[in-house]
Amino acid sequence: MCGIVGIVDAGGVSLSLYYALYALQHRGQESAGIATFDDEGRLYKHKAAGLVADVFNTTVLSTLKGNVGIGHVRYPTTGANRPENIQPFNFHFQNHDISIAHNGNLVNTAELRDSYEQRGQIFSTTTDTEIIAKLITEEIRGSGGVEDAVLHCMRTLRGSYSVILMVDGVLYGFRDPLGIKPLCVGKLKDGFILASESVGVDALNGMFLRDVKPGELIRIDGQGMRSTQIAVASHHAHCIFEYVYFARADSVIDGALVYDVRLNIGAKLFEEDPIIADSVCAVPDSGTSHAIGYAQRSHIPFVESLMKNRYMGRTFIMPSQKQRENAVRIKLNPIREHLRDKSVVLVDDSIVRGTTSRRIIEMMRDSGAKEIHVRIGSPAIRAPCYLGVDMPTRSELIASNKAEEDVRHSITADSLHHISIESLVAAIGEERCNLCTGCLTGCYPVSIDGEQSHETVVDFVEGTYQSRLESFGGDNS
Numbered sequence: 001m002c003g004i005v006g007i008v009d010a011g012g013v014s015l016s017l018y019y020a021l022y023a024l025q026h027r028g029q030e031s032a033g034i035a036t037f038d039d040e041g042r043l044y045k046h047k048a049a050g051l052v053a054d055v056f057n058t059t060v061l062s063t064l065k066g067n068v069g070i071g072h073v074r075y076p077t078t079g080a081n082r083p084e085n086i087q088p089f090n091f092h093f094q095n096h097d098i099s100i101a102h103n104g105n106l107v108n109t110a111e112l113r114d115s116y117e118q119r120g121q122i123f124s125t126t127t128d129t130e131i132i133a134k135l136i137t138e139e140i141r142g143s144g145g146v147e148d149a150v151l152h153c154m155r156t157l158r159g160s161y162s163v164i165l166m167v168d169g170v171l172y173g174f175r176d177p178l179g180i181k182p183l184c185v186g187k188l189k190d191g192f193i194l195a196s197e198s199v200g201v202d203a204l205n206g207m208f209l210r211d212v213k214p215g216e217l218i219r220i221d222g223q224g225m226r227s228t229q230i231a232v233a234s235h236h237a238h239c240i241f242e243y244v245y246f247a248r249a250d251s252v253i254d255g256a257l258v259y260d261v262r263l264n265i266g267a268k269l270f271e272e273d274p275i276i277a278d279s280v281c282a283v284p285d286s287g288t289s290h291a292i293g294y295a296q297r298s299h300i301p302f303v304e305s306l307m308k309n310r311y312m313g314r315t316f317i318m319p320s321q322k323q324r325e326n327a328v329r330i331k332l333n334p335i336r337e338h339l340r341d342k343s344v345v346l347v348d349d350s351i352v353r354g355t356t357s358r359r360i361i362e363m364m365r366d367s368g369a370k371e372i373h374v375r376i377g378s379p380a381i382r383a384p385c386y387l388g389v390d391m392p393t394r395s396e397l398i399a400s401n402k403a404e405e406d407v408r409h410s411i412t413a414d415s416l417h418h419i420s421i422e423s424l425v426a427a428i429g430e431e432r433c434n435l436c437t438g439c440l441t442g443c444y445p446v447s448i449d450g451e452q453s454h455e456t457v458v459d460f461v462e463g464t465y466q467s468r469l470e471s472f473g474g475d476n477s
C-alpha cells in the first residue's frame with residue numbers, strides 16, 4: 001500500500017507531481033517525496049514524514065526543477081517508520097543518476113538481502129525497495145540496458161511490485177508479471193503520466209490511456225511512450241482488496257471502475273441474503289458505495305446515520321487496541337434521530353479485527369437502533385496479506401478461526417453476512433484465476449514460506465526486446 005507517480009512534461013513537473021500525489025494520498029499517509037531531473041541531468045529532491053500538504057509548499061516545489069520526475073506516498077509494509085525509508089530513493093551509480101519509487105511487497109527480501117550481505121554489500125534502508133535498486137544497478141553495471149535490468153528483477157523478485165524509475169532523465173514504469181498492484185498510464189497536454197490509480201491522471205485533467213500490463217515495461221521520454229513486454233504469466237493476480245477497500249471509488253483499475261464494482265457488491269449482498277429493514281446505512285467512507293448498491297437493489301432508503309469527521313485519518317493507523325477503540329468514537333458520530341426505534345442494514349467494506357464494527361454497533365444501539373443487520377463487502381478475511389496490504393497476523397484477524405455466527409456474536413449484530421467469493425469475483429467482472437484471494441483463502445499466487453500457493457508459469461522475453469512506440473496524437477505522438 002503506497003502511491004507512486006511519474007511524469008514527463010515539457011512545461012515542468014513539480015506542481016503536477018504534487019497534485020497527483022495529493023490524489024493518491026489515501027494510498028499512504030506516513031511520508032511523501034518527489035525527485036526531479038533537469039535537462040542538464042541534475043537531480044532535485046525533497047521528502048519527509050507527513051501528508052503531501054505538510055511535506056510540500058510552493059517554495060519547496062519551486063526548487064524541484066525539470067521536465068521529468070517521480071513521487072511517492074508511503075504506507076509502511078516492509079521496513080520500519082524511519083527517515084531513511086522515505087521514497088523515492090535516489091542514488092548515483094557509475095555516471096548514472098537513478099531514482100526509484102515502489103508500491104508492493106516482496107516475499108523473498110530476507111534471502112536476497114542475505115545473499116548481498118554475504119558478498120559484503122551494505123544497505124542504507126530496511127526496505128525491500130532497496131533490493132530492487134540493487135538488482136537494477138547490478139545489471140546496468142554489467143552494461144545491460146534498463147530492459148535487461150527489469151528482466152533481471154522479474155526473474156529474481158517474488159512478490160508484488162509496481163515500480164516507477166528515472167534513469168538519467170528517462171522515465172520508466174513496470175508491473176510484476178502477475179499485476180498484483182495497480183499502475184496506469186495517461187496522456188497530458190505536453191507529456192505523459194504513470195500513476196498507481198487513474199485518479200492521479202484525472203487530477204491533472206489528463207486522458208487515461210490504459211493500465212500498464214502485468215510484466216510490461218513502459219519507457220517515456222520527450223519523444224513519446226514505448227512499451228516492451230518483458231514477461232508473460234499464465235494468469236494474473238490483481239489484488240481483490242484494491243476493489244473492496246483500498247483504491248478510490250472513482251479510479252478505474254484493470255478495466256473496472258471501482259465505484260461500479262462496489263455498487264455490484266452491494267446489490268449482490270442483498271441478492272445473497274435479503275433482509276428488509278427501515279434503512280440502509282453505510283459506514284462512511286469505505287462502505288458508502290457498497291451501501292448505495294444495496295439500497296438501489298433492495299429499494300430500502302439509503303439514510304446517512306453515521307457522520308464522519310472528515311479531518312481524521314484512518315483508524316487503523318492507531319498503534320494500540322485502546323487507541324483504535326477510542327478513535328472510532330472520534331471518527332464517526334451516530335445521528336440519533338435517524339436510528340431511534342429503527343431496524344438498519346449496516347454496510348461496510350470489510351471486517352479485519354472486528355474493533356470498528358463492534359464499536360459502531362454499540363454506538364448505534366446507544367442511539368436507539370432496534371435491529372442492526374451487518375452486511376460486509378468482502379468475504380471473511382482469514383489470512384494475512386504478504387503482498388502489500390497492511391493486514392494483521394492470523395491471531396488478530398477476527399475471522400481467522402471463527403465461524404460467521406461467532407463473529408456475529410462477537411460484534412453483537414442481529415445478523416451478519418459476508419459476500420461470497422463467487423459474488424465478489426462476479427462483481428469485479430474478472431476471472432477468479434486472475435485475482436489474488438490470498439487473504440480470503442490462505443492460498444497465495446506466489447510461494448511464501450509456510451503458506452499454500454498455486455502455481456504460476458511465467459515466460460520471459462530473452463535478449464532481443466520488441467519495443468513498440470505508442471502514438472496518441474499531439475506533440476508526443
Ligand code: AMP
Pocket residue numbers: 245286314316317348349350351352353354355356357389390391
Ligand atoms: P477492524 O475490523 O476494526 O480491524 O477495521 C475494519 C475497517 O478498517 C474496515 O471497515 C476498513 O474500512 C478498514 N480497513 C480494512 N483493511 C485495512 C487496512 N489494511 N488498513 C487500514 N484500514 C483498513
